[in-house]
Amino acid sequence: EQQVQQSPASLVLQEGENAELQCSFSIFTNQVQWFYQRPGGRLVSLLYNPSGTKQSGRLTSTTVIKERRSSLHISSSQITDSGTYLCATRSNMGYKLTFGTGTSLLVDP
Template sequence: GIQVEQSPPDLILQEGANSTLRCNFSDSVNNLQWFHQNPWGQLINLFYIPSGTKQNGRLSATTVATERYSLLYISSSQTTDSGVYFCAAQGRGAQKLVFGQGTRLTINP
């Protein structure tokens, strides 16, 4: 099945900084999504982005399907952005999303 790798595993930044999180996947995808798990454990769907670029406020994401990677950009980080960011991909012919190991983001005031 598809393999999903995220980098970096950990990222510590000051409030106001920008960050880029990367997700590499091993095969063509039908579906790719980004999630944020807040410190209380709730998983929030950020983007459905199998290809192209999307923006939602300070967050944006780009998937280059031909090169098998996706990037999540966070601008002007706030402490509430802290948590774990997961990328999940569905390979062609599969009926499930496979999650990467996540990037733990800590934003210090």
């Protein structure tokens, strides 16, 4: 059974600072996806990154499959980045996407 761990559980930044979110998983996977969720909002896919480095705007994800980990870097954080960031992986053998418990980010002005 795939287990996904995320750290830190919560993070508070000043606007403009960078954030580094970590995700580790127990079983090798060929799919890692990062999601964002604002309180009361829908889960939105940020980056699909099965391996290597992927960038989208101020977001950069780096996945190292052999080490079973992925990271999400947020540069120059903005107040609107506040919310929960979830990492999800799918095992190579199935379709089930397993989520971590998330990192709650608060960006203060």
